[in-house]
Amino acid sequence: MGFRARYLALSVLSTCYLLASAQTPQDRTAIQAIVSDEQEAWNRGDAKAFSVHFAADGSFTNVVGMQTYGVAPFQKQHAYILSTIYKGSHNEFTISKLRFIRPDVAIADVDSVLSKTVSVPPGLALWPDGALHTKLQLVLSKENGIWQIDAFHNVAAAPTQPGGHPM
Numbered sequence: 268m269g270f271r272a273r274y275l276a277l278s279v280l281s282t283c284y285l286l287a288s289a290q291t292p293q294d295r296t297a298i299q300a301i302v303s304d305e306q307e308a309w310n311r312g313d314a315k316a317f318s319v320h321f322a323a324d325g326s327f328t329n330v331v332g333m334q335t336y337g338v339a340p341f342q343k344q345h346a347y348i349l350s351t352i353y354k355g356s357h358n359e360f361t362i363s364k365l366r367f368i369r370p371d372v373a374i375a376d377v378d379s380v381l382s383k384t385v386s387v388p389p390g391l392a393l394w395p396d397g398a399l400h401t402k403l404q405l406v407l408s409k410e411n412g413i414w415q416i417d418a419f420h421n422v423a424a425a426p427t428q429p430g431g432h433p434m
């Protein structure tokens with residue numbers, strides 16, 4: 268078999284592999300379901316349910332830059348805030364972009380609008396609508412057919428004036 272034939276065969280095999288392993292509509296639906304589950308758990312004030320999709324060794328960075336590793340600290344931090352400053356709050360999550368890095372790894376950029384808070388951490392500002400807006404980035408991986416959150420990075424978005432300029 269000549270070079271061209273081998274190259275063509277490898278190209279066809281590579282293309283077939285990529286098509287067979289590409290993300291499916293079910294993958295998008297599964298990730299959307301995770302984000303929906305997170306929103307519902309938050310709105311119930313249920314830190315345990317909020318943590319169910321978080322990887323055992325996941326990385327968590329909150330809106331004030333505190334970073335922890337593991338599901339236990341993730342759940343503990345959320346139990347604390349959901350019983351204090353965010354008690355009775357309402358969070359709305361919207362996936363603004365979902366990108367598959369590999370068939371089993373995805374990044375979800377999520378817009379969060381947190382309203383009805385008791386207070387917010389020092390240095391953060393509510394928007395004119397009275398809500399705390401954040402940008403949440405989730406890194407997810409698929410293990411044994413199940414998607415999980417491996418990294419949860421949340422940053423506060425600065426309130427803006429008309430025209431998009433920070434206040």
